[in-house]
Amino acid sequence: MADSFDLIVLGGGSGGLAVAVRAARHGARVAMLEPGALGGTCVNVGCVPKKALWYAAQLAHEQRLAVDYGFACTPGPLDWEHFRQLRQNYIDGIRHRYAARLADAGIQLLAESGRFVSADTVATSSGNELRATQIVIATGARPRRLEVSGFDLGLVSDDIFALRTLPRRIAVIGGGYIAVEFAGLLCALGSEVSLHVRSSLLTGFDAELVDALEQRMLGQGIAITHGVHVAGLHRANDGIVLDDAVNGECGPYDAVLWAVGRVPNSERLDLDAAGVRVDDEGHVIADDWQNSNVPGICAVGDVTGREELTPVAVAAGRHLADRLFGGQPESRLDYENVPSVVFAEPPMAKVGLTEAQARELYGDRLRVYRSRFTPMQWALTGHGIKTIMKVLCAGDDERVVGIHVLGAGADEMLQGFAVAMRIGLRKRDMDNTVAIHPSSAEELVLMS
Numbered sequence: 001m002a003d004s005f006d007l008i009v010l011g012g013g014s015g016g017l018a019v020a021v022r023a024a025r026h027g028a029r030v031a032m033l034e035p036g037a038l039g040g041t042c043v044n045v046g047c048v049p050k051k052a053l054w055y056a057a058q059l060a061h062e063q064r065l066a067v068d069y070g071f072a073c074t075p076g077p078l079d080w081e082h083f084r085q086l087r088q089n090y091i092d093g094i095r096h097r098y099a100a101r102l103a104d105a106g107i108q109l110l111a112e113s114g115r116f117v118s119a120d121t122v123a124t125s126s127g128n129e130l131r132a133t134q135i136v137i138a139t140g141a142r143p144r145r146l147e148v149s150g151f152d153l154g155l156v157s158d159d160i161f162a163l164r165t166l167p168r169r170i171a172v173i174g175g176g177y178i179a180v181e182f183a184g185l186l187c188a189l190g191s192e193v194s195l196h197v198r199s200s201l202l203t204g205f206d207a208e209l210v211d212a213l214e215q216r217m218l219g220q221g222i223a224i225t226h227g228v229h230v231a232g233l234h235r236a237n238d239g240i241v242l243d244d245a246v247n248g249e250c251g252p253y254d255a256v257l258w259a260v261g262r263v264p265n266s267e268r269l270d271l272d273a274a275g276v277r278v279d280d281e282g283h284v285i286a287d288d289w290q291n292s293n294v295p296g297i298c299a300v301g302d303v304t305g306r307e308e309l310t311p312v313a314v315a316a317g318r319h320l321a322d323r324l325f326g327g328q329p330e331s332r333l334d335y336e337n338v339p340s341v342v343f344a345e346p347p348m349a350k351v352g353l354t355e356a357q358a359r360e361l362y363g364d365r366l367r368v369y370r371s372r373f374t375p376m377q378w379a380l381t382g383h384g385i386k387t388i389m390k391v392l393c394a395g396d397d398e399r400v401v402g403i404h405v406l407g408a409g410a411d412e413m414l415q416g417f418a419v420a421m422r423i424g425l426r427k428r429d430m431d432n433t434v435a436i437h438p439s440s441a442e443e444l445v446l447m448s
Helices: 014-025 040-045 047-069 080-104 177-188 207-219 310-325 355-365 410-422 427-431 441-445
Strands: 003-010 030-033 108-110 114-118 121-124 129-137 141-143 169-173 192-196 223-225 230-236 239-244 248-253 255-258 262-264 297-299 340-342 348-352 366-373 387-394 399-406
Touching: 003 014, 003 310, 014 030, 014 040, 014 080, 014 310, 030 129, 040 047, 040 080, 047 080, 047 177, 080 108, 114 129, 129 310, 169 177, 169 239, 169 248, 177 192, 177 207, 177 340, 192 248, 207 223, 207 348, 207 355, 207 387, 207 399, 239 255, 340 410, 348 410, 355 366, 355 387, 355 399, 366 441, 387 427, 387 441, 399 410, 410 441, 427 441
Parallel strands: 003 030, 003 129, 030 108, 129 297, 169 192, 169 255, 192 223
Antiparallel strands: 114 121, 121 129, 141 262, 230 239, 239 248, 340 348, 348 399, 366 387, 387 399
């Protein structure tokens, strides 16, 4: 006989943890199935270890800036193994805290995978069956692998964090945020980086700022090739060679990173047994309330293919638990105006529409405010490194429909502005805000 629960959560990543803990706090009896490490991609091979690398890259830049300021120091290389252990200790601590939180909440954690037997029943990998009135699919996604010759000679993003040494020469294949971020931070830490892009960089971000970021990357010594069609990899005596059907052989490299997208972890769930529909790539099709087409089965996070960001998965999970078990029938995540950051060098942040999107919607009713300036931190030493900001306003009342920043501190600036946009920010509200001086953020409220 199957064990019965109020909620079964498949996956212990950010979204699964959020919905499980919130539901348990509402009094639900919850079981979670997670065969891997708690925290999923974000904690183990995504946001957290990547941000740690980004911090290290920032310190590498600041070493050089310190010399320009007059400090008597010599920039040196990163002790990769020391840093790797620091990072792992931090991740281990997060996993421990997650396990303790689940135990405190009374959630039954099973270190197993699960598959559907029917719409309300899940079989575990050990052969047991669990039944619940509500089941949430939160199994996340993984790096895409290509059917090309020599693919396994390269790395995917998960593999970067297992490296014991920094590659001297590395090729990064892709044009999304994972490719751009790793290209920038590996370059800052001392690698010779070549970025191979099929079409353009960062298609979901504002084109003007993306172009400026690309110029910054070129200035840092990152080689960027567009129009690439990678046919495969092969090993040569002095490294790995990239076979480009358009540009010919490239390399050799000590390592190659494939950053060509992600695919959902859904193929082993036996979704057909429950009648759950997926799209052509295997994403669970979920509506704005996280419902699948089958009553009682919902999905959150990357497995749905919507806004593949950790905070989105967390927020969606919490809203879902509030709706299902917290007596809040109208609770759901609003996917409009989700802020996002590319942790490049420098970081690039956005909230709302790009200029192209806004022009398509509002036409001549759109007004664009811009600011280009050199932050004081750089200006002091004579560096002409520009920060770029854009505020997009629509209609007679100039409601703010998009804010974009490329420059140091962009990742910290936009959180508050994202809150303001959600409650109807107008340009006049920014004009009437007293600036914090001297700061880069003040430029956002001083544009005219």
